[in-house]
Amino acid sequence: MLNDGLDPDQRIRILPQPKRKKTGLWLALGLVCAIIVTGGAGGAWFMFGRSTAIPIDTETEAQIDASQPCDTKVSHFAADPEIVVIDFPNLTIQGLTLDRVAALIEKAHLPRNQVLDDVDLREAIYDCGDTIESYYYGHDYKAADLARFFQLAAQQNITLNAHELWLKQLLNQLGWLDPGAVGALITLPAAVPPVTESMRAVILHHEISHGAFYTVPAYEAYAESFWNSLTDVDRAAFISFLSTEGYDTNNTNLMLNEAQAYLVFTPDPQFFSAKALGMSQAQLDTLREGYIAGMPSFWLTPLANETLPVSAPLKACQTN
Numbered sequence: 001m002l003n004d005g006l007d008p009d010q011r012i013r014i015l016p017q018p019k020r021k022k023t024g025l026w027l028a029l030g031l032v033c034a035i036i037v038t039g040g041a042g043g044a045w046f047m048f049g050r051s052t053a054i055p056i057d058t059e060t061e062a063q064i065d066a067s068q069p070c071d072t073k074v075s076h077f078a079a080d081p082e083i084v085v086i087d088f089p090n091l092t093i094q095g096l097t098l099d100r101v102a103a104l105i106e107k108a109h110l111p112r113n114q115v116l117d118d119v120d121l122r123e124a125i126y127d128c129g130d131t132i133e134s135y136y137y138g139h140d141y142k143a144a145d146l147a148r149f150f151q152l153a154a155q156q157n158i159t160l161n162a163h164e165l166w167l168k169q170l171l172n173q174l175g176w177l178d179p180g181a182v183g184a185l186i187t188l189p190a191a192v193p194p195v196t197e198s199m200r201a202v203i204l205h206h207e208i209s210h211g212a213f214y215t216v217p218a219y220e221a222y223a224e225s226f227w228n229s230l231t232d233v234d235r236a237a238f239i240s241f242l243s244t245e246g247y248d249t250n251n252t253n254l255m256l257n258e259a260q261a262y263l264v265f266t267p268d269p270q271f272f273s274a275k276a277l278g279m280s281q282a283q284l285d286t287l288r289e290g291y292i293a294g295m296p297s298f299w300l301t302p303l304a305n306e307t308l309p310v311s312a313p314l315k316a317c318q319t320n
């Protein structure tokens, strides 16, 4: 996942402050309005039914960097087709599609075995000072966790929105709802304010590293060994930083996955910095260089030192 690196007070200054304690009726109306206003692939599914397959392209990081989707776009990641990228036209559609999943899988202080209904989800988002848009700037999940989300939602009779039902259709199409499926979903938004072109490239870069973590066992093992090699002080610094970003710090696998993503693949002080970790730049540089030096050699390795964006972005969106 990628959060914006701001504490909630700072975030409220740059994003519209959410209204608290809406009634159930207003929540329902708000969701319907959001779906109608935002349109996108989820909205199209809602309006036209599920008879047609969702188109899935194949793209490199450079191709995604160079594009701006007007509509939700799905691609296999060229370097590792087990990674599927959803490129959303804005943060709102991304949030409507995946915030409820985030709440189940890894947001702090929420149940790990209960899918939230609309009222509880809004409450959870607003209680940490966020909005649908800012809950995460990018998402990443492994196939098994997504399958578990939809299983639990069905068991608990949770009413899912049109965007979530579109996601379910996509996962079904990919075979990811079947037992034992292997895959990683990563997502990013188009460069629509408050997201800039540079932020979009950093979000993608960060999420790609999570994709590798989920699909390449040797890379997950390396990230874990690095985490275990940290001093108690350095590990505590990462946990403290990730706690302020809303991650469930009881999940060690999540902690070490996020540590590698922020340390090496998030070159933007708005999202991550030595100051945010409470250490000196020299200390952070040493950790980062040590991590890169020991990385197993595979397609992710050269991305550690890439300059972002990999290719110049389009100013306006393009339809598929």
Ligand SMILES: [Zn+2]
Pocket: 001, 002, 206, 210, 258, 261
């Ligand atoms: Zn992340």
